[in-house]
Amino acid sequence: PPLYKQRYQFIKDLVEKYKPKKVADLGCADCSLLWMLKFCSCIEVLAGLDICASVMKEKMHRLSPLPGDYLQPAERSLTVTLHHGSVAHKDPCMLGFDLVTCIELIEHLEESELKKFPEVVFGFMAPSIVVISTPNSEFNPLLPGVTLFRHADHKFEWNRVQFRSWALEAARCYGYSVEFTGVGHPPTGMENVGFCTQIGVFVRKYHQTRESAQSEKPTEAVHRMVFKAVY
Template sequence: PPLYKQRYQFVKDLVEKYKPKKVADLGCADCRLLWMLKFCSCIEVLAGLDISASVMEEKMHTLSPLPFDYLQPSERSLTVTLHHGSVAHKDPCMLGFDLVTCIELIEHLEESELKKFPEVVFGFMAPSMVVISTPNSEFNPLLPGVVLNRHPDHKFEWNQAQFQSWALEAARCYDYSVEFTGVGHPPKGMENVGFCTQIGVFVRKYPRSGGSVQYEKPTEAVYKTVFKAVY
């Protein structure tokens, strides 16, 4: 399967293993991952965030309930919400999530946004688990036609050491552990190149203290809600 499908499947497998109830996808683009996750029966709250409202709006209708959903109401409740905003800004609507996914997002961030990202995601949102994927530049020579970057909008592409030192530093600052994996295997005999897409899976070390404290962080709403569906 194409690489993007392998990335989505990686997230879906993780959801099926850890059964998070509330999942947020940052940089959700055309909502394809959210659409896939809507079929995971453990999920009760799904949220998407993107800085481009137009790319989200393209396919957001696919997140609406179908006639079948009304005829056969299921036991679980599911709320799907899409927000327009930046991962460089904190908004209380992103609090209380179990899993936050950032698939092929960080390489699109400006330097100033990337600097704020760890504090927003690990410090403020502080979910139990965070998944971050990004291209592995060491794999680029194996890709036909890739000279410098895989995509002109990429602000950077990191090798394994660069991604891992950034991730380890974020994990250390905000009390997470991190494990590295990926999708897209290198050819036999070239294992040291690493995966085509590198992935960090972060797990918060300590449980959130005192139940509702997280919801009381005094932060003003800055994201704009562009879609909401209740199943």
């Protein structure tokens, strides 16, 4: 399967394993991952955030309930919301999530945004699990036509050591453990380059109640809600 599908499947498997009730996808783009996740029966709240409102709105109506969803009332309730804003800013609508996914997002962040990102995601949102994926630059020589970066909008692409050191530092600062894996296996004989997409799975070390997490963090709303569906 294509690489993006392998990344989404990785998240789906993680959802099946940890059964989070509230999942936020940061840099959700055209909401393809959210659309896949709405079929996971453990999820009751799904939220997407992107800095580009137009890409988010392209196919967002796929997230609306179908007539059959009303005819066959589900055992669970599901609320899906989309928010226009940046991962560099704190907003109370981003609190209370169990799992936060950031798939191919960080390499699109400006230096100033990347600097604020750990405090927003690990410090402020502080979910039990964070998943971050990003290209592994060591794989690039195996990709035809890639000179500097895989996409013109990438601000950087890290090798495994660079991603590890950034991730370990964020984990250490905010009380998470992190394990590294990836998707997209290298061809036989080239195993030393590692996965095409590198993935860090961060798990919060200490228990935190939702109430204590939120009450300590009064913040003004900065994101704009652009879509809401209630099943």
